Amino acid sequence: MNKRGVMNLFGTMALKQQIALAVLAAAVAASLGAGWITHHSYAEQSREFIGAPPSAQFWLGTDELGRDRFARLLYGTRVSLLLAPAAALLSTLIAGLIGGAAGYLGGRWERVVTGSVDLFLSLPWLFLLLAVRALLPLNTSPVTSVAITFLLLGCLGWAGPARIIRAGARTLVNSDYLVLASACGIPRWRLFWRHLLPNLRPILLAQFWISVPLFILSEANLGLLGLGVAEPLPSWGALLRELENYSAVLQNPWILAPAVLLVIVVGCLQLVLRTEESAPC
Amino acid sequence: MAALLLRHARRIILTVLLGGLLGATLVRLGPGFSVDERELDSRLSAESQQVIRNERARDNNIALFYWRYLKGAVHGDFGFSRSLNRPVSELLRERLPLTVSSLVYGVLGAVSSGLFLALLTVWWRAPGVDFVPALLSGVCLAAPAAVIALVFLWSGPWIGGATRWAIALVVFPHIYRYANNQLVATSQAPHVVAAQARGLSSWRVLWAHVFTPATPQLAALAGIGVSLAFGASIPIEVICDTPGVGQLAWRAAQDRDLPLLVTITVLVALMTLVVNSLADIALALCAPAQEAAWRPATQ
Numbered sequence: 001m002n003k004r005g006v007m008n009l010f011g012t013m014a015l016k017q018q019i020a021l022a023v024l025a026a027a028v029a030a031s032l033g034a035g036w037i038t039h040h041s042y043a044e045q046s047r048e049f050i051g052a053p054p055s056a057q058f059w060l061g062t063d064e065l066g067r068d069r070f071a072r073l074l075y076g077t078r079v080s081l082l083l084a085p086a087a088a089l090l091s092t093l094i095a096g097l098i099g100g101a102a103g104y105l106g107g108r109w110e111r112v113v114t115g116s117v118d119l120f121l122s123l124p125w126l127f128l129l130l131a132v133r134a135l136l137p138l139n140t141s142p143v144t145s146v147a148i149t150f151l152l153l154g155c156l157g158w159a160g161p162a163r164i165i166r167a168g169a170r171t172l173v174n175s176d177y178l179v180l181a182s183a184c185g186i187p188r189w190r191l192f193w194r195h196l197l198p199n200l201r202p203i204l205l206a207q208f209w210i211s212v213p214l215f216i217l218s219e220a221n222l223g224l225l226g227l228g229v230a231e232p233l234p235s236w237g238a239l240l241r242e243l244e245n246y247s248a249v250l251q252n253p254w255i256l257a258p259a260v261l262l263v264i265v266v267g268c269l270q271l272v273l274r275t276e277e278s279a280p281c
Numbered sequence: 282m283a284a285l286l287l288r289h290a291r292r293i294i295l296t297v298l299l300g301g302l303l304g305a306t307l308v309r310l311g312p313g314f315s316v317d318e319r320e321l322d323s324r325l326s327a328e329s330q331q332v333i334r335n336e337r338a339r340d341n342n343i344a345l346f347y348w349r350y351l352k353g354a355v356h357g358d359f360g361f362s363r364s365l366n367r368p369v370s371e372l373l374r375e376r377l378p379l380t381v382s383s384l385v386y387g388v389l390g391a392v393s394s395g396l397f398l399a400l401l402t403v404w405w406r407a408p409g410v411d412f413v414p415a416l417l418s419g420v421c422l423a424a425p426a427a428v429i430a431l432v433f434l435w436s437g438p439w440i441g442g443a444t445r446w447a448i449a450l451v452v453f454p455h456i457y458r459y460a461n462n463q464l465v466a467t468s469q470a471p472h473v474v475a476a477q478a479r480g481l482s483s484w485r486v487l488w489a490h491v492f493t494p495a496t497p498q499l500a501a502l503a504g505i506g507v508s509l510a511f512g513a514s515i516p517i518e519v520i521c522d523t524p525g526v527g528q529l530a531w532r533a534a535q536d537r538d539l540p541l542l543v544t545i546t547v548l549v550a551l552m553t554l555v556v557n558s559l560a561d562i563a564l565a566l567c568a569p570a571q572e573a574a575w576r577p578a579t580q
Contacts, residue, residue, distance in 0.1 A: 115295070119303075122296050122554050124512040127530060127546040134534040134542055135307055213423070220425040221516045225531055243431050244520070250435075259428050266423035 013272075020268035027265050031081055034074035042075040043067065043232040053252065060254050063242065067232075073258055076234030080216055081265070083150040083235075088211035090154030092161055096197065096204050099162035103169025104192055113166060120159035126221060128156060133227050142233035149228050149235075153215045161207035168203040172196055213269045220262060236262050285565055289558040297551050301354065304543035305347040359544040364536035369544050372529060380514055380525035386441060387448025388506040394449070395456030396499060403464045404487045411461070418454035426451045427516035434521055444514075444523045451513040452506045460499055467491045497564045504560030508553045 013021070030037060040058075046066040054061045060069035102113035120128070129152065136148050172178060173196075181195055182188075216236065222228035223237015224244075231238065239258035242248070249255050325333075353360065359369035402411040421429065429450050433443035467473065468491045476486050514527035522528070526545055533542035 115299075118292065119296050119299050122557075123300065123546055123550045124508060124553060126512045126515045127549055130515065130530055130534040131304075131307060131539070131542050131546050134537050134539060135310075138535075138537065217423075217425050221427050224425065224427040225516060225519055225534075227534060237425075240425070240428065243428070246435060259424070259431075262425070262428075263420060263423045267419055270419065270423060 017271050020271040023264060023268045024272065027077060027261070027268075028081055031074055031078035034071065034078060037074060038068065038071045040068035040071040042072045042234050044071075051252075054254055060257050061252060069254070069257070072234040072239060073261065076236055076239045076258065077261065077265075079146060079229065079233065079235040080219060080237075080262075083146065084153075084215040084219060085208075085212050087150040087154035087157070087215045088208050090151070091157035091211055091215075092204055092208040094155065094158040095161035095165050095207060096200065098158060099165030100169045100197055100200055101192065102162070103166040104173055104196055106170075106173070110166065110170075113162065117159045117163045117166075120156075121163070125156075125218065129153070129218060129222060130225075130227065132156060133222065138227070140230060142230045145228070145230035146233060146235070149219060149222060150215075153218055157211055157215065161204075161211065164207060165200060165203055168200055169196060172199055209269075209273050213266045213273070216262070216266055216269075282566075285562060289562065293551070293554045293558060296554055297547065298351075300547045300550050301351060302347055304547050305350045306343055308350075308539045308543050309343050309346050354544075359548075360540040362533070362538055362541040364533065364538040364541070369541050372541070373526065373545070373548065376524055376526050376529050379523065380518070380527060383442070383444045383448055383518075383523065383525060384507060384510045384514065386445040388452055388503060388510050390445065390449035391452035391456050391506055391510075392503055395453050395502075396460050399457055399460035399464050400487065400492060402461060403468050403491065404483060414457055414461075418457045421450050422454040422458075425516065426513040427520050430517040430520035442521070442523070444517055444521045444525075447517045447521065448510050448513055451517070452509050455509055456502050456506060459502060459505075463495050463498055464491055467495050501560040501564045504557040507556040511549050511553055 038059075044067065046052075046058075046062060046068075048066070049058065049062045050066040051064055052058055052062045052066075058068050058070065060073060063069055063072070098113055099117075102110045132152060133148075136152070137144075140148065178191065178195055181191055186195075219228055219235060220237040220240055223235055224240045226241070228237040229235040236258055240262070242255050243259060350360070357370050359373070361367070362369050362372060365372060398414040402414060426447070430443065430447040433439060433447045433450075439446050468487075473486060473490045476490050477483075481490075511527075514525060515531055516527075517523070518525045518527035519531045526549070530542055530545045532538075533545065
């Protein structure tokens, strides 16, 4: 989509969707510019300000280790907002290859893929995530835990999109241009790469956008259960763990900031998603 | 009908067998499988330790291991939980009823409230009527299940426990949105417009011409609800400290007790499949002609 297309798409959005897009852009910009917005690091501990309330120095107060909550929120937003799309991209690519090939090749390959998709989809998502997460090392460095969490999401989230992409590929296989290209003697792999996959782009794009909020929420649930990103690196899931302390939340309601931001961002994503799904590509 | 039943039975058996194989492979390849802490017991003689090692060596072959795993499962022996030091079947017998009861109440609550609000917004067509349910469903859809559970936990004692209410609220937006879309689409169908043009009361049009034709599809939503509720049960039971299967799965994951975790996952998948198949069969029985039209929308 070129610049004009983007402007047209923005123009056709309802006001609430434009607001949602602006909120998302602000969240992404704030997380990317965390270093400029706050001079605190997410891991820096101020021993003299443990559990401090919001102030000019610490906008959202400090946690029980004396770390600035606002800085952790910004850096955590960066981790979640950058890596969830990365995981979604990975899962969409896997789904595109598997589902696209299944729809294109048909026959036995398609039956195997359909069976595997059914198997994956019959296993509840969080149970599957927990089972595979438990297989991998639990006590790892923060960076490794980030990689494990989001790679896991990307590698296990392919089944749903693959089913839809397979159906899309099946429709395209019988289209005139593919039949003509095939009759011209173009090799099958070239037909797949150059003619089928590019035409599946709208479906791939829609599946990508659908996966992003799903992965953000999955990471949040995993993090809250203590199986997500490891300390001291923040992510939305890791930040939500503070909410488990019931009495602390009542005394310090600003602890709710990550939960509120998460709900706002995922809500905005879902609002924008509706436009994205119906947008002409 | 027989073909439909056979198809579903075949699907369930195949999925469970494959899921079991996948699970057994995970357990076999999982860390610590070939290690037995009894080997560290200095009181055991070298012969006893050798016997323990031989026991473990028998399971090195995945195919044989799976065969024994399957044979045990058929007889109700799902293995032994290393972290809790108890048979898995005993743990499941203890915890499954609580989870199933929470799920039943939660899904019933979600389906009834979702359908009621969807009907209300279709019937009462004043502008802004759908604002509150749409906002509620949007917020619930955007919040992680664990956060919803926390909200219920904070907001005081709830009749039946916070777990059921939290499950209901996790499932509610999916039911409401699907039911609302379905009812709005049906309310714009030509036969409904014709009924309205003939002067039938709006309540009668809604009940006889909008809701009744959409009933089989809406009833099938319960199947989807169960699948969603099972997934949400892990964070919700952990947060609400409910001793159910979800909490057991979380403990198993933290202790890396793969035999327990895999058995739970396969059993949950089996229950989800059975409920979904029952919903499919009910749908086919109620509206065979509509089944084909409905199916693509759920995929």
